[in-house]
Amino acid sequence: MNIYEYMEGYDRSFEEDEFDLRVWEYMQQEDFELNEDFENFLKEYSIENTHEFLKVIRIKQKMKKLS
DSSP states (O other): OOOHHHHEEEEEEEHHHHHHHHHHHHHSSTTTTOHHHHHHHHHHOOOOHHHHHHHHHHHHHHHHOOO
16 A cells, blocks of 8 residues: 555644554554655655655654653
8 A cells, every 4th residue: 555545634734643653553564665756755745855754753653652
């Protein structure tokens, strides 16, 4: 499943944490690839630095597990 199908109905401007969690869950799929479609999807939400964004959501997930 591509990122656009998976994220249908999720909008970062409404609920950033839910959006980030959904992206994280998508990345945990066995067939996930950090490809151009994924990067373009993030750029549509003004996320220009994909690696920095992914670093932030990894930290959020680790913090959540520690709480």
